[in-house]
Amino acid sequence: MTETIQIGEILIQVTRKAIKNVHLSVHPPDGRVTLVAPTATRLDVARAYAISRLGWIREQQEKLRNQARETPRQFIERESHFIWGRRHLMTIKYAEAKPFVALDHKRITLTVRPGANAEKRAEIIHEWHKSLLHEVVPSIIQKWQPKLKVHVSSYFLQRMKTKWGSCNHRDCHIRLNTELVKKPKDLLEYVIVHEMVHLLEPTHSERFIAILQKHYPTWREARAELNELPLSAEEWRE
Ligand SMILES: [Zn+2]
Numbered sequence: 625m626t627e628t629i630q631i632g633e634i635l636i637q638v639t640r641k642a643i644k645n646v647h648l649s650v651h652p653p654d655g656r657v658t659l660v661a662p663t664a665t666r667l668d669v670a671r672a673y674a675i676s677r678l679g680w681i682r683e684q685q686e687k688l689r690n691q692a693r694e695t696p697r698q699f700i701e702r703e704s705h706f707i708w709g710r711r712h713l714m715t716i717k718y719a720e721a722k723p724f725v726a727l728d729h730k731r732i733t734l735t736v737r738p739g740a741n742a743e744k745r746a747e748i749i750h751e752w753h754k755s756l757l758h759e760v761v762p763s764i765i766q767k768w769q770p771k772l773k774v775h776v777s778s779y780f781l782q783r784m785k786t787k788w789g790s791c792n793h794r795d796c797h798i799r800l801n802t803e804l805v806k807k808p809k810d811l812l813e814y815v816i817v818h819e820m821v822h823l824l825e826p827t828h829s830e831r832f833i834a835i836l837q838k839h840y841p842t843w844r845e846a847r848a849e850l851n852e853l854p855l856s857a858e859e860w861r862e
Contacts, residue, residue, distance in 0.1 A: 709808030814846035
């Protein structure tokens with residue numbers, strides 16, 4: 625059953641589930657707010673929690689509005705694109721050859737066939753993003769397998785709308801959002817560690833937090849930085 629709380633102009637959809645922690649989320653594209661609470665949570669308690677997080681909710685909604693104002697990337701000359709947390713300017717070159725991408729301190733040089741449209745250019749950049757991630761993800765996984773004593777049987781890279789990563793606990797797979805290539809590498813590492821800890825503990829339980837805290841004590845900062853461009857947000861009851 626879903627109930628709705630209204631605080632000022634903000635409507636919050638409240639759902640109760642057999643979970644341990646409160647999950648408050650602001651969803652793209654329109655800033656819809658949901659709160660998933662443990663089964664026994666009274667509505668006034670959920671309301672008090674939401675009120676305590678009102679500043680954060682407004683901030684996330686504001687960021688989404690700003691994001692919505694951003695024009696979609698067109699992969700054209702002098703457009704800015706982030707790689708590993710650094711801004712680069714796009715340069716387009718044309719050649720009758722297999723498309724390729726080159727990166728230096730300032731620029732991303734995309735060489736495409738004459739007439740390649742925005743969709744085609746986006747696809748080439750997406751494949752290039754994947755190749756950049758494939759260069760670094762395996763060594764990060766290898767570094768953390770002995771520390772966490774888990775085995776990742778394989779990882780996948782894909783576009784994900786609402787998450788930075790996910791894991792399949794049973795098959796020991798992890799999935800990573802290809803947008804992570806735009807973030808500093810330590811944030812990619814945080815997401816990988818987070819998903820690897822899920823192989824030990826599927827939910828965001830106290831045990832999960834304890835393991836993360838032990839191995840990756842700066843996880844709160846990393847999470848806050850990732851949520852600056854919110855795909856989704858999770859809040860742990862503290
Ligand atoms: Zn998680």
